[in-house]
Amino acid sequence: MDLISTFKAVLSKAAELGASDVHVSAGGPFRLRFRGQITPVSGWPALTPDDTAAIAGEILISARKATPDTLDQVMLGLRELDCSYSVDGAARFRVNVCSQRGTYAAVLRNIPIELPSFDSLGLPPVLEQITLEDRGLILVTGVTGSGKSSTLASMLGHLNRVKAAKIVTIEDPIEFLYRDDRSHIIQRELGGDTDSFAAALRAALRQDPDVIMVGEMRDRETIDIALKAAETGHLVFSTVHTTDAAKTVSRLISVFDQAEQATTRIRIAESLRAVVSQRLLPRKDGNGRVVAAEILRRTAAIEDCIGDGSRGAEIRELIADGRDQYGMQTFDQHIMELYQAETISEDVARSAATSPDDFIRGLQYA
Numbered sequence: 001m002d003l004i005s006t007f008k009a010v011l012s013k014a015a016e017l018g019a020s021d022v023h024v025s026a027g028g029p030f031r032l033r034f035r036g037q038i039t040p041v042s043g044w045p046a047l048t049p050d051d052t053a054a055i056a057g058e059i060l061i062s063a064r065k066a067t068p069d070t071l072d073q074v075m076l077g078l079r080e081l082d083c084s085y086s087v088d089g090a091a092r093f094r095v096n097v098c099s100q101r102g103t104y105a106a107v108l109r110n111i112p113i114e115l116p117s118f119d120s121l122g123l124p125p126v127l128e129q130i131t132l133e134d135r136g137l138i139l140v141t142g143v144t145g146s147g148k149s150s151t152l153a154s155m156l157g158h159l160n161r162v163k164a165a166k167i168v169t170i171e172d173p174i175e176f177l178y179r180d181d182r183s184h185i186i187q188r189e190l191g192g193d194t195d196s197f198a199a200a201l202r203a204a205l206r207q208d209p210d211v212i213m214v215g216e217m218r219d220r221e222t223i224d225i226a227l228k229a230a231e232t233g234h235l236v237f238s239t240v241h242t243t244d245a246a247k248t249v250s251r252l253i254s255v256f257d258q259a260e261q262a263t264t265r266i267r268i269a270e271s272l273r274a275v276v277s278q279r280l281l282p283r284k285d286g287n288g289r290v291v292a293a294e295i296l297r298r299t300a301a302i303e304d305c306i307g308d309g310s311r312g313a314e315i316r317e318l319i320a321d322g323r324d325q326y327g328m329q330t331f332d333q334h335i336m337e338l339y340q341a342e343t344i345s346e347d348v349a350r351s352a353a354t355s356p357d358d359f360i361r362g363l364q365y366a
Contacts, residue, residue, distance in 0.1 A: 003051055003054055003055070004054065004055070004058050006044065007024075007030075007055050007058070008087050008088075010022060010030045010041055010044070011085075011087050011091050011093065011108065012087055012090055012091055013041075014032050014091070014108075014110060015087075015090065015091035015110055015112075017032070017034060018034070018110075018288070019032040019033060019034045019110060020033045020034070020036075020109065020110055020145070021033040021107055021108065021109050021110065022093070022107070022108040022110070023038065023105075023106075023107055024047065024052055024055055024105060024106040024107070024108070025047065025052060025100070025103070025105040025106075026046075026047050026048060026049045026051070026052045026103040026104075026105070027046055027047070028040065028046050028047065029041050029042075029044045029045065029046055029047065030044055030047070035282070035286070035287075035288055035289065036280070036282055036289060049102070049103040049104075052103055052104045052105060052106070053075070053103070053104050055104070055106060056075065056078070056097050056104040056106060057071050057075065059083065059085050059095055059097055059106060060074060060075070060078075060081070060083070060097070062085055062086070063083035063084060063085060063095070063173075064192065065081060065083055065191070075104070078097065078098075078099055078104070079098065079099055080096065080097065080098040080099070081096070081097045081098075082094070082095065082096055082172055082173055082190075082191075083095050083097070083173050083191075084111075084173040084174060084175065085108060090113070091110070091113070092111045092112075092113060092175075092177070093108035093109055093110060093111060094108070094109040094111055094149075094173060094175050095107070095108050095109070095173075111149075111175045111176060112150075112176075115153050115154065115157035115176055115178070116150050116153060116154045116157075117154055117157070117158075118154050118158065120154075121147065121150055121151060121154055121291060122290055122291050123151060123154065123276075123291060123293060124293055124295060124327065124329065124334075125327075126295060126297075126326075126327030126328075127151075127154075127155060127158075127276065127295075128158060129327065130155075130273065130274045130276070130295075130297065131155040131156075131158050131159050132159065132162070132163065133235055133273045133274070134235065135230065135233045135234060135235050135273075136230050136235060136236070136271050136272065136273035136298070137226065137227065137230040137236050137238070137268075137271045137272050137273060138155075138235070138236070138237050138238075138273050138274045138275075138276075139217075139237075139238055139239065139240055139248055139272070139274070139275045139276070140152050140155075140237070140238075140239050140240075140275075140276045140277075140278070141239065141240045141241070141242045141243070141244075141245075141248050141275060141276070141277045141278075142239075142241075142242075142243070142277055142278045142279060143241065143243065143279075144241065145280070146278050146279055146280050147278055147280055147291060148239045148278070149175050149176070149239075151276060151278065151291075152213065152237055152239065153175070153176040155237065156169070156178065156185075156211075156213060156237070157176075157178070159183060159211065160178060160180070160181045160182060160183040160185065161181050161182060162182065163182055163183060164182045164183060165182075165183045165184075165210035165211050166183070166184050166186075166207070166208055166209050166210050166211070167183050167184070167185045167186070167209065167210070167211040167212075167213065168185075168186045168188070168204045168207055168209045168211070168212050168213070169185065169186070169187045169188065169212075169213040169215075170188050170190070170194065170197055170200040170201065170204065170212070170213065170214050170215060171187065171188070171189055171190070171213075171215040172189065172190035172191070172197070172215050172216070173189050173190070173191075174187050174188075174189045183211075186207065188200050196222075197214055197215070197216070197217075197218065197219075197222045198219070198221040198222050198225055201214060201222065201225040201226060201229065202225060204229070205225075205228075205229060205232075205234075209234060210234065210235065211234065211235045211236075211237070212226075212229055212234055212235070212236050212237070213236075213237040213238070214226055214236065214237070214238040215238070215239065216238065216239050216240070216241075217238045217239070217240050217252070219255065220255045220256055223252055223255060223256075224256075226238060227264075227267050227268070227271055230271040231267065231270070231271055240252070242277070243277065243279075244277045244294055244316075244331060244354060245275040245277050245294055245295075245296035245315065245316075245319065246312055246313075246315045246316060248275050248277065249268060249272075249275075249306055249312070249315070250312065252264070252268055253265055253268065262309075265306065265307055265309060266307050268306055269303045269304075269306035269307035270303070270307075272298055272303075272306065273297070273298050274295070274296060274297050274298065275294075275295075275296040276293060276294075276295055277293065277294040277295075277296075277331070278291050278292065278293045278294070279291070279292045279331065279352060280292075281335075281338070281344050281348050281352050282344070282348060283343060283344065284342060284343060284344050284345045284348070290338060290343055290344065292331055292334050292335050292338060292352060293329070293331075293334055294319065294329065294330055294331045294334070295319070295327060295328050295329050296315070296319055296328060297322065297326045297327065297328050299318070299322060299326060301318050302315065302318055302319075302322075305318065316330055316354075320333060330354065331352070331353065331354045332353050332354050332355060332358060332359055332362070335349050335352055335353050335359065336349070336359065336362055346363075
């Protein structure tokens with residue numbers, strides 16, 4: 001079996017096993033991240049610099065980032081590049097290719113062919129209600145690898161099934177592929193279809209959308225245009241690299257100049273409909289990982305706290321108090337629920353809790 005055939009076989013096996021990532025670098029074998037752990041693929045020799053260069057070239061040509069005639073020139077100037085890669089329709093991956101110590105490396109994130117459902121991801125049922133908001137800003141947050149893209153895909157997939165809408169996605173790169181159901185969906189990719197999130201957002205507003213999904217809110221310009229879209233009656237989905245709901249609000253405000261922050265705070269208070277923050281935790285039985293989710297929804301009290309910078313500390317308590325009426329929950333509430341159901345261990349629960357001391361005290365009264 002030649003190198004590229006071997007590479008594709010490893011990717012297919014990773015998808016079959018449910019590995020989240022495939023790692024490629026010179027000096028070692030292919031490696032998989034499986035159930036959160038990096039594991040070398042047995043039976044394959046260490047990859048050479050020529051091997052990783054050939055794999056990088058295969059990815060770039062497949063992703064139309066280069067042609068056979070331009071490949072050498074593109075790779076000569078390559079520092080890092082995001083794209084996607086598919087294996088015969090059986091597996092699809094989000095890819096980052098980079099140079100390192102004079103060689104090439106790549107990490108390929110497994111993207112399931114089938115769109116995930118709320119149930120398959122273990123997400124709270126209230127996300128069905130959140131997804132069907134008429135307008136405003138909905139954010140999915142978490143660290144890298146916490147499942148934000150899968151959650152967004154499940155939300156858009158649900159919306160596509162139940163609502164006749166025009167949906168525009170702006171992604172870097174395109175991950176899950178959508179087929180029109182009740183909705184009409186356009187997917188645009190940075191690099192190939194547009195130069196930036198901000199430029200694509202501006203264009204999207206002229207494409208008669210009901211819903212816009214921005215892969216990530218990275219900078220002031222993108223956040224500003226996303227807020228304008230939400231303010232003008234669109235439903236906007238996006239992701240932010242923050243660890244909980246309260247920090248998400250602070251992060252969005254912090255990218256604006258000091259003189260703009262008070263106004264921005266009011267804009268966010270009025271536009272924000274929900275924040276879904278999540279963490280992936282190892283299951284007690286060793287069978288994969290489970291989502292722990294914090295859910296913030298817009299209420300009059302939440303809007304007041306966001307609008308008044310001195311009341312940010314109250315947000316967590318309001319989330320906790322809004323569980324029965326609004327379907328909100330803090331991380332610690334959900335983590336306690338997962339622990340009591342014996343889905344996660346006590347050690348995992350303690351280490352994952354936002355307030356470990358409060359969690360321990362809660363165990364005493366559980």
